[in-house]
Amino acid sequence: MSAVDPGKMPDENGFFGEYGGRFVPPELEGVLEEITDAYNAIKDTAEFQEELAYYGKHYIGRPSPIFHAKNLSRTVGGAQIYLKREDLNHTGAHKINHCIGEALLAKKMGKKKIIAETGAGQHGVALATAAALVGLECDIYMGEVDIQKEHPNVVRMKILGARVVPVSHGLKTLKEAVDAAFEAYLKDPVTQLYAIGSVVGPHPFPMMVRDFQKVIGEEAKKQFQETSGGSLPTALVACVGGGSNAMGLFTAFLDNDDVELYGIEPSGTDVEEIGKHAATITKGAPGLLHGFKCYNLQDEEGTPHPVYSVASGLDYPGVGPQHSYLHDIQRVKYRHIGDEEALTAFFELARAEGIIPAIESAHAVAFAQKLARTLPSDATVLVNLSGRGDKDIDYVVEQYGSSFGITL
Structure with missing residues (x-):
């Protein structure tokens, strides 16, 4: 391509x-x-x-840093995982x-x-x-x-x-x-x-x-090259609902064909059953939604299907039009992660690195862990940690805490 x-x-x-x-x-x-x-x-x-x-600079706190998640990388084996820390922005997200x-x-x-x-x-x-x-x-x-x-x-x-x-x-x-x-x-x-x-x-x-979000990738590209002696990451990973954090990271790297780009959709509890996921590109088709054309999940009459994800920010039946285009030309690979995998990554990142991610971002972390296992030790995976998990902790502990050894 x-x-x-x-x-x-x-x-x-x-x-x-x-x-x-x-x-x-x-x-x-x-x-x-x-x-x-x-x-x-x-x-x-x-x-x-x-x-x-x-x-x-003075209000949001940019540039957000890149962090080498060495502990998480060791638990996974394979490639080294890095995090673009958008969770450190004022208000806690991109x-x-x-x-x-x-x-x-x-x-x-x-x-x-x-x-x-x-x-x-x-x-x-x-x-x-x-x-x-x-x-x-x-x-x-x-x-x-x-x-x-x-x-x-x-x-x-x-x-x-x-x-x-x-x-x-x-x-x-x-x-x-x-x-x-x-x-x-x-x-x-x-x-x-x-x-x-x-x-x-x-x-x-x-x-x-x-345009407002592309600062993420512009910073990340410069920061990564400064810390790696000029090289770029092997792969970028970001969660995709509507797709703003992913486009923010990807835009600066679109013309770097040697960098693999992965957008991670939510497959909920069952990617094969309508109403139990929001894997728009994976299971959708082109159509109209909310005033624009994109891949979306809808019936033959154009009525949107019900969608679901444990992450409230990802349960949307459509996706950004640029993501739809980048899928068609195969510049970005779109994959999916389910609730259980995302929740596991949520706790694993917290306990390995002391960072509690948003459940949305945990979908990207979960895929990055899977990807890292398939790559050599000198490969690098940069994840957009698009938000922090303060907003999620009450819900996660109430609904899933006992599965991860937490009782209140």
Whole structure:
């Protein structure tokens, strides 16, 4: 496969190959074009880039470090595992990177409020944080199931001044939260901006969120070369729900054909049964969802299938259009990890390295362990540790603690 030039994606209509685009009601066409124009007008200016860099360094805590997980590597055998520590960012995940960017854009456009969906709550917390920072109102839509699972993040959002709106229809998880946020946005697209939480949705959001997240890979590439005498990792691994943390890591390496890229989807409790997984690329097909074309899990009429993952941030029936394209051209290999494997990796990383990962990130850690076992000892696997597990500990211990020797 020839090298991929990330600078040529998407095209002017927001397509990555056949994926992406903008399939929205007529009343949203003009609004989205306004957002596109506003973003294109400021994204490459020195003023905006300096503002992002300032908040990145002095507020988020960038650059996040790369850590050689020597203890975990020894327990696995084979390749050496490294972690890109996005869990050390302010608010505990990669989400703050694009939330600061979206909040600054909203402010410059004269918006009064930013709204969003959230599953695991990390995007909600990050957006509430960014809204407080720049002085905007903030509404966060969240499924009732996820509100129960991710209670610590719900409390954090409320402390930060956001209004958390429970979503009680359907499966009451991430897909329904996206539906509700879109409905609210349609009612008032003039005074508020829908700050989408991943590289999904209609153009320009997949492009815009990727651009704000690509700092992860740019840092990682430089950091790894500095510590390795100029070489690059053998492989990169990142979990994929919508796909923002993965695109953040992968973008800087797309034209390095000697670096293998792996996106890890959630196979839940049974990847072969509808409703028990969210392995979108593995089991899905191209179709329309939430205003864009991507691989997704849906029936012949286009109705999304129910999806499930122990990780609330991964249970989405679609995936970013750039991921869909990168799958088709075979630049990224998409694999899947189930609940049990992810939970095992969650505890193994905590006990080997003193790092408690988000359950979402634990899917990537689990695959990295499997991959490392197949590679020689001089190979290197870099995992995007996209978030920390503070939000998950109550749920994990309550539901699975006894299986791992924890009693309360």
